[in-house]
Amino acid sequence: MINKNTILDLMYQSIQGKNESITFIKESNIEKKVLYKELYSKSKLVLKHLQDRGLKKGDEVIIRLSDNEKFLYTFWACLLGGIIPVPFDYLATSANFNKLIKIYNQIPKSFMVTEEDILKELHHISDDEAEENLKDIETKVIYFQDINSDNGYGNLEDIVETDIAFIQYSSGSTGNPKGVVITHENLMSNIESIIIGSKHTVEDKYISWMPLHHDLGLTWFCLMPMVLNVKQYNIATSLFLKDPLLWLEKTSEKGATILVSPNFGYKYLLEKYEDSKNYGWDLSRVRLIINGAEPISVDIVNEFIKKMKKYNLNQNTMYTVYGLAESTLIVSLAIPGEPFQSIKIDRNYLSVGDKIVRTKHRENGIELAIEGIKVRDVDFRITDLKHKELPDEHIGQIEIRGKSVTKGYYKEKASDRKTYMSDDGWLNTGDLGFVTNNYLVVAARQKEIVIINGQNYYLYDIEQVLEKLDEIPIEGVIASVVSSANNEDLLIIFVKHESIDDKFINKYRAIVSTLNKEFGIQAYSILPIKNIPKTTSGKLQRYKAAEIYKQLSQSEKNNMESTIKQVLKSVNTEYRKNAYKILEQSEYKLNSVEKKVIEITSSVLKYNEINIFDNFFELGVNSILMKQIGEDLREVYGEKILTSAIYKNPTIKELSDYIIEHVDTPNIKLEKKNKKNNNYYKIKMDDYYKLSEEQERQYVLNCLDHKSTNYNISVVWILDGKLDLKQLNYAFMKLVERHESLRTSFHLVKGTPKQKIHKNLNIRLEENKLKKDEDLEEVISKSIKPFDLTMAPLIRIKIINFEKDKNVMILDMHHIIGDGASLEILVKELESLYCGRNLSKVDFQYKDYVMYQYEFMKSVMYLKEKEFWNSMYEKKPFERELITDYKRYHTLDNSGKRIYKSMNKELSEKIKGIGRSNNCTLFMVLLAAFSITLSNYYYEDDISIGTPIIGRPNKNFYEVIGLFVNTLAIRLHLNKSITFEEYLSYVKNICIDAFSNEEYQYNELVNHLNVTRKTNKNPIFDVFFALQNAGTSDLNLNQILAKKYSCKNNSARFDISIDIYEKEELSCVLEYRTSLFKEETILEMFSDFENVFIQVANNSKIKINTIKCIQKRQNDNKKNSMDFSFNF
Secondary structure (H helix, E strand, C coil), X not given: CCCCCCHHHHHHHHHHCCCCEEEEEEECCEEEEEEHHHHHHHHHHHHHHHHHCCCCCCCEEEEECCCHHHHHHHHHHHHHHCCEEEECCCXXXXXXXXXXXXXXXXXXXXXXXXXXXXXHHHHCCCCHHHHHHHHHHHCCEEEHHHCCHHHCCCCCCCCCCCCEEEEEEECCCCCCCEEEEEEHHHHHHHXXXXXXXXXXXXXXXXXXXXXXXXXXXXXXXXXXXXXXXXXXXXXXXXXXXXXXXXXXXXXXXHCCCEEECCHHHHHHHHHHCCCCCCCCCCCCCCCEEEEXXXXXXXXXXXXXXXXXXXXXXXXXXEEEEEECHHHCCEEEECCCCCCCCEEEEECCCCCCCCECCECCCCCCEEEEEECCEECCCEEEXXXXXXXXXXXXXXXEEEEEEECCXXXXXXXXXXXXXXXXXXXXXXXXXXXXXXXXXXXXXXXXXXXXXXXXXXXXXXXXXXXXXXXXXXXXXXXXXEEEEEECCCCCEEEEEEEECCCCCHHHHHHHHHHHHXXXXXXXXXXXXXXXXXXXXXXXXXXXXXXHHHHHHHHCCHXXXXXXXXXXXXXXXXXXXXXXXXXXXHHHHHCCCCCHHHHHHHHHHHHHHCCCCCCCCCECCCCCCCHHHHHHHHHHHHHHHCCCXXXXXXXXXXXXXXXXXHHHHHCCCCCCCCCCCCCCCHHHHCCCCCCCECCCHHHHHHHHHHHHCCCCCCCEEEEEEEEECCCCHHHHHHHHHHHHHHCHHHHEEEEEECCEEEEEECCCCCCCCEEEECCCCCCHHHHHHHHCCCCCCXXXXXXXXXXXXXXXXXXXXXXXXXXXXXXXHHHHHHHHHHHHHHCCCCCCCCCCCHHHHHHHHHHHCCCHHHHHHHHHHHHHCCCCCCCCCCCCCCCCCCCCCCEEEEEEEECCHHHHHHHHHHHHHCCCCHHHHHHHHHHHHHHCCCCCCXXXXXXXXXXXXXXXXXXXXXXXXXXXXXXXECCCCCEHHHHHHHHHHXXXXXXXXXXXXXXXXXXXXXXXXXXXXXXXCCEEEEEECCCCCCCCECCEEXXXXXXXXXXXXXXXXXXXXXXXXXXXXXXXXXXXXCHHHHHHHHHHHHHHHHHHHHCCCCEHHHCHHHHHHHHHHHHHHHHHHHHC
């Protein structure tokens, strides 16, 4: 028995004894263990910050944090200070945003603890009216990163059991959200009931991937283990969605005993699970797997249990539960150790008051999971619609009351409470069920919610969104939900319309499109209805709509679907004719996969006029036909083609591309596309686009160090002359309009980085005047700032006026939207627009290049390039370490410095002459000499050097702004017994082969080699080498004299990089990490580099091992090597 009054009392008592912990699993190989005592202490530091901002007991704080560790510090801080926490989903969706606004309308004085990036995402989905609401919210925001831990602990408040512990908000985006009030008494009572019912032991270890804004993830799998002082493991929800198998991998690794997932989690995991693989898990220590939060599918549970048997999972571990926020969490629990139980009943007897009829037949039968017996402190009963209790095995409303049950919703009117709670405390859950032998069975949902893929969607939400369509009149649509044979919710939409005709099809298509766009879901069926069922007072009767659907015979349903399909085809005929005409004009050739998908779809739909741009849903494909198409495709292409792939790729073209990308069988030929038709690579506008391989690498680098300017491309000019700011601003705006890359932002969409092209951006120059007390160099340095990739544009131009008719112009953009060649294009076009010259039309944009690359990576040519690079690294090199002055730490330190040097004109000319006499480019000569120099800063003569390649595959992309540059990781084996000329010939051949295979992406090579990525160094190579001859970024603005200004740089992209500029004198920029090297070491390296050329220029047949700096370094390295071995 718990003998404390609040969860705070129990937590305090817990941390006095054995100090257990929570482990946050943030990535598959990144974990952080936090002791409960430490969590308690840090939460008090957070409380101090909240109190310093004026928050006191009884105030509300909305918690909207993506990091679970930060979430818990904030949540416990609120509990300790009597502040009322309101957990909230951090994802920036329209539904969440609307819900957030409505919550603020209920509790307008509430503060919100969040992260700056999370709040910024809301700006991307808000309209003008919403922006005003956001401005108000932002005045009451506390950014977690601003919380100062040096200010001491906050003051702990006296908390009693009747105080509110937290508020759990439910409801959809267009209704009024309801805040379920959870008091400390509610919370303690339900936790104790769970402990007793689940037969908790001190040996239990909990593991969960559920979000903490969800009551099951928060109360049972976070708060309860803490107060019980047992181990728990918290997997980031985004990580589970990316790799659901990791859940069981970590369960096995940690020896967890209690797991949790709603029904869709098991289904999602099974989709990724491969029977043929042996994952090596040991699930023998698992005691309970909690299954609740949504309707339970008996088939999925049985499949999961069966497949996990090979990993020693006890077959009696599946633990079904029923609960809701209004009961704090749990109403009923299965009995631990009992096998999973279900009951099959006739689905024709599911109305309120019906006595259930057991059946063994699949037809008209529905199999329901038995969800346990009532827990202590919560009673349940089954009643008719007048709240009169019904006998066992009769369908009725599930009503609850007890110590764990809420007393009501936050800030509600007393009169509202009577709509769901009786005078004697019975709360109507909105669910239908029955009791058999004291066990509760939830049969259907009377509550007006449909659950699809584990996500709640309110029916009135769906209706109100659809009513905004021009095609749908007010109150002209009603949504309802029925249960499938697997007890999954099916969304049924009725539209007010007399019959299935052309006008109905227009409504049908609008609904299909809107459901997909706004909610990401599909309706099971969309049908016409003459009259929308309503009460006499005008209230929609959704349960009656469901009854109407259930009363239709299967033949009636089939006939209606068939008619819809036929009319839809008729309506689309003209569209198809036009589509075929476009295809004929473009001479597009169908590949074998596209032909097969069309053939299968035509066969299933019994319709021949289908083209690659047709959308399955607009063709009238329902889930049954979708399943049939999926099965036929699997017969041809194997089990990798899941039905879910068809939903995610809803056109023939998209699905065909998906198959080509994901399937590797003899049935697929990676056909080279007809590149003569350039328009093939031009793709239509969409909400989000894939990233190129180059962009993906930049995105990852930015995530690792998002506060750095390492990947900014910046150029500064001093302008002398009268500057027309209005004309310059016009030129800048026209540039942004002209190039989509300059209007692009980057976002994580379902765990995958995507780019979004904005149609319009209100962009202007930044204009500043230098103040008397400001230093110009310092102002320039501070003007070059990190970019937030989620906020377009990722380019800025700033003008700083420091004297009359004298200005500094700073052009700064992120590398993810451009490269050196793009900078040249941008400067050239900026000049033309400023000077009033017209520019030729831009035919291609960067997204077209992404499409080109995507297609190229499926070609035989790409496979050959892949083979070349893999053969270069066939013998995977052991990890090479530069000889550094300072120890390399585990975390990356990008602090850096640049040194500017040059070689005199005479030596520069001799270097160029070596190239001419050996039929080599200047780059090859420089690389050969530099690799000789560099070998003396390693302990071996097998090194890799990174070098950029311009990466624009054909003339279509020569004038496109974007990130095309690829990195070639050139591997060189230095034989010091040969002559320089012989070595130069070897380097020449390596370079020619490398440049001939330049489209294979560096990122792909890293992935293929399975190089262990470290946070403190670059994979494969440490040193970057480039010959810069693409242009000079000179600026010519009419009569204005523009002089480039060298920016001070305090960071480094690589351990060492050297950029050589081809002029009369070869000028060099050496950039290095000051955390690894002293300046004198880099100067000595340049001196060695120069010395190689001095000796080679006099005798190109000199043997490498006789070069003086080589001999000196070899002796130094032997000494260092001996010291190292001795110390070790």
